[in-house]
Amino acid sequence: MTIVTIAVHHQGRVDYVPTYAAMKEFTRQRSLQGTLDVRDQLWICEHPAIYTQGLAGHSEHLCQPGDIPVVQTDRGGQITYHGPGQVVAYPLLDLKRAGYFVKEYVYRIEEAVIRTLLHFGVTGHRVAGAPGVYVRLDNPMGHARINTTTTPDFTGLGKIAALGIKVSRNCTYHGVALNVAMDLSPFTRINPCGYVGLQTVDLSTIGVHVPWTEAADILSQKLSTFLAP
Numbered sequence: 001m002t003i004v005t006i007a008v009h010h011q012g013r014v015d016y017v018p019t020y021a022a023m024k025e026f027t028r029q030r031s032l033q034g035t036l037d038v039r040d041q042l043w044i045c046e047h048p049a050i051y052t053q054g055l056a057g058h059s060e061h062l063c064q065p066g067d068i069p070v071v072q073t074d075r076g077g078q079i080t081y082h083g084p085g086q087v088v089a090y091p092l093l094d095l096k097r098a099g100y101f102v103k104e105y106v107y108r109i110e111e112a113v114i115r116t117l118l119h120f121g122v123t124g125h126r127v128a129g130a131p132g133v134y135v136r137l138d139n140p141m142g143h144a145r146i147n148t149t150t151t152p153d154f155t156g157l158g159k160i161a162a163l164g165i166k167v168s169r170n171c172t173y174h175g176v177a178l179n180v181a182m183d184l185s186p187f188t189r190i191n192p193c194g195y196v197g198l199q200t201v202d203l204s205t206i207g208v209h210v211p212w213t214e215a216a217d218i219l220s221q222k223l224s225t226f227l228a229p
Contacts, residue, residue, distance in 0.1 A: 006091070006224050010216065011045040016052065016082060017071060019045065019090075023173040024074075026092055031169045040098075042227075043090040043175075044220045046212065047082040049186060054078055054164050056194070064189040075174035077131070077164040078194030085182035085202065087216045090175040091227055095167065098229045102167055105227075106131055109176050112222035113161045116178065119218050120208050124160065127152050130195070133161040133178075137199070140206040158201035159192060179203065180215045 011019075023043070030038040051062065051070045054077035062070060062079055082088060095105060113133045114124035122140050124133040130152040136142060137158050147153065163176045179202035187200040203210060 006040045006042045006093070006227060008042045008044065008220050008224060010220070011043055013046045013048065013084070016047045016050045019043070019047070020071070020073060023090055023092065027168055027171045027173050030094070030171060038094070040094060041092040042220060042223055043092065044216050045088050045090070046084060046086060046216075047088060049081070049083040051079055051081055051186075051190060052164075054080075060191075062190055066189065068186055068189075073164075073174070075164040075166045077162075079190050080162045080164065080177070080192060081186045081190060082177060083182055083186060085180050085204075085212060087178045087180055087212065087219050088175065089178075089219055089223055091172055091223060093172045093227060094170055095172060096170040098227070102165075105167075105172065106163065106165065108226045109163060109165075109223070110161075112219065112226040113176060113178060115222045115226070116215070116219045117160070119222075120203065120210060120215075122160075122203070122206065122208060125157070127154065127157065130154075131163045132159055133163075134158065135160050135201060135206060137201070137206075152195065154195065154198050158199045158205075160201050160203070160206075162192070178215065178219055180210065180212050 049068050052073050054075045117124040125146045134157040161178045164174050166174045181204035182202045192198045
């Protein structure tokens with residue numbers, strides 16, 4: 001059996017709107033043509049400052065956008081912020097060919113982020129009912145488990161990676177954003193992912209100083225591994 005690998009494209013800093021349009025067009029075209037001969041792709045990039053609102057978004061979570069543009073999207077979830085110093089990854093996969101369903105796809109993305117953080121000595125956590133990856137603010141390098149409940153509990157946690165996806169005819173777009181070394185103040189002007197008071201952190205804030213390119217390389221490697229069929 002031939003193993004289909006993901007083609008990784010490092011795009012550098014690119015505007016959000018044309019990138020979003022290109023994702024949709026890539027997915028539309030492969031749906032029209034059939035995905036058998038279309039190789040899955042992983043786009044790695046960074047965006048200028050922008051807020052993006054998901055399909056479940058509510059205007060009250062956008063508190064003070066100021067001069068930062070707001071874009072309505074067709075991904076799941078609420079509002080988030082993209083900006084310089086953040087690694088954004090867009091897996092464009094055929095889940096039917098990969099052989100797993102959406103729930104496992106989300107799990108695999110989160111696992112890739114957790115393994116990326118582990119590479120830099122940081123312990124990432126999942127929170128029940130709140131997709132994304134979080135760290136303990138009091139001890140981000142410690143391995144103690146967080147308390148798990150059936151509803152999201154962010155006590156003592158900071159969100160370091162946000163996830164929002166779209167699946168159309170078994171094909172994915174949108175993806176995950178890992179905060180590396182950012183100006184975090186725009187997050188204080190929204191309720192990140194729809195949660196009032198949720199603190200957002202980056203690697204730099206918790207004492208891990210790595211170049212954006214290094215974080216991007218490790219994340220792309222982990223995603224390529226964990227999203228493989």
